[in-house]
Amino acid sequence: MSSPPAPATASVRADVWLWAARFFKTRSLAKQAIEGGKVELNDAPCKPAKGVQVGDVLRVRRGEERMEVEVLAISGQRGPASAAQALYCESAASIAARDAAKAQRKLVGAMAPPGRPDKQARRELRRLKDSM
Template sequence: MSEGTRIDSWLWAARFFKTRSLAKQAVEGGKVQVDGSKAKPSKTVQPGTELEIRKGEQKWTVRVEALSSKRGSASIAETLYRETEQSKAARESAAENRRLGRAAMPTPDHRPNKKERRDLQRFRRDHEGDL
């Protein structure tokens, strides 16, 4: 059997997830694909394995470059993988769209007072199914 590192442990060491249990939940939930197919947390990865990782709105496509089951500094974690050019471009494009979307949203000039808060709650309650 070839040497490798568990995928949940590698994702934690590469700093895609804050804890190993979060990495395990992501793998179990289908948020991580190994070479295009769903995997279990105990799946071993070797250098050259391609991973597709979804976390919230972000999506990475990376190729495993090195193995580690110990979490190190961020600079060391970056050496464990190489992100594809298409993945980088897509993430930067999505970040730019989110930034532009926030810039287009109106910002209130003050916090709502008690009456305005109650009016908002009443409006949301009455129009709950409309959204």
């Protein structure tokens, strides 16, 4: 009777790793994001049970935020944020793109009028809509 072969490299499920690395608050949210096409593993679509190994590249989209990270360590347990940040390294291009998108959103938000329109502004809006 022989013992089962040991795995050549350690791996953990993609949804578990994303949860442990604190990309998502729960494992089920990570699973939903993967099934929704928001996560790519090594430039290919990913499934929740796909094994993540050291050296893999993940692209994760959360709302407006897009991140490209390289897996540095494997963990199946969620720990403190400092330990979670040690599991991956974000690429310089990804950091620059996120900063540019953040600055763009800030500019767009600065151009919007603050708060709700008052009575006079609502009347002007109504007149403008009626004239169209």
